[in-house]
Amino acid sequence: MKKDVSLRVRHASVRLLGVVHGLEREGKRVREAFLSFEPDCCAVGIPEEDVETLRQCHGDENPDFDTTPERDIFFQQLATYGSVAVPPADLVAAMTLADERDVALEAIDLNDEEYASLFTDEMSLLGLMFNRWKNRRAEKKSFDAGSAEDFVLEWDGMFNATRSFRGIKRAQEKHMVDRLWGLAGRHSRILAVIPIERFDGVADGLGL
Numbered sequence: 001m002k003k004d005v006s007l008r009v010r011h012a013s014v015r016l017l018g019v020v021h022g023l024e025r026e027g028k029r030v031r032e033a034f035l036s037f038e039p040d041c042c043a044v045g046i047p048e049e050d051v052e053t054l055r056q057c058h059g060d061e062n063p064d065f066d067t068t069p070e071r072d073i074f075f076q077q078l079a080t081y082g083s084v085a086v087p088p089a090d091l092v093a094a095m096t097l098a099d100e101r102d103v104a105l106e107a108i109d110l111n112d113e114e115y116a117s118l119f120t121d122e123m124s125l126l127g128l129m130f131n132r133w134k135n136r137r138a139e140k141k142s143f144d145a146g147s148a149e150d151f152v153l154e155w156d157g158m159f160n161a162t163r164s165f166r167g168i169k170r171a172q173e174k175h176m177v178d179r180l181w182g183l184a185g186r187h188s189r190i191l192a193v194i195p196i197e198r199f200d201g202v203a204d205g206l207g208l
Contacts, residue, residue, distance in 0.1 A: 027089030173201030
């Protein structure tokens, strides 16, 4: 199921676009949404450090884009539903269009320091060990979701099954909501490119 809704936040028009990071065709969706909506701000649901990484990788025929073993397995599974692009085509499209049209590009997820602090506060040693055990089981699982979107939601549910990780994800969604609320006080039209697994939490937080 595609995630694409428009709403008012303060005095701004906000278009929330849920994307599957890594799926190549999502670049076209972002481009079409950007050109039709004509935002004066493009918010992306990634940490600010990742924006800099995107800029360094952009235009490089052999980009040195680090992933984790878990993420590599995710991309292997995702390839069942279409071509995979690393770095994600949706983020590259958002960055490229924002730069070309002199539109503000804002990262709205927790930055690395904030995430590390939250992880330390939320995660117990026992919780971390249990989550790693569940992750190893998930890595061996065969997924039969009917769409890429359903697969990502199922994957996210399995890899964030513990209470601690659910708390971290809720904190990420709240941070995105707070950032969008702040941006809505400075911009009139905001395109928010949100990972599909965080979309519902962000939409709910904005009162949709």
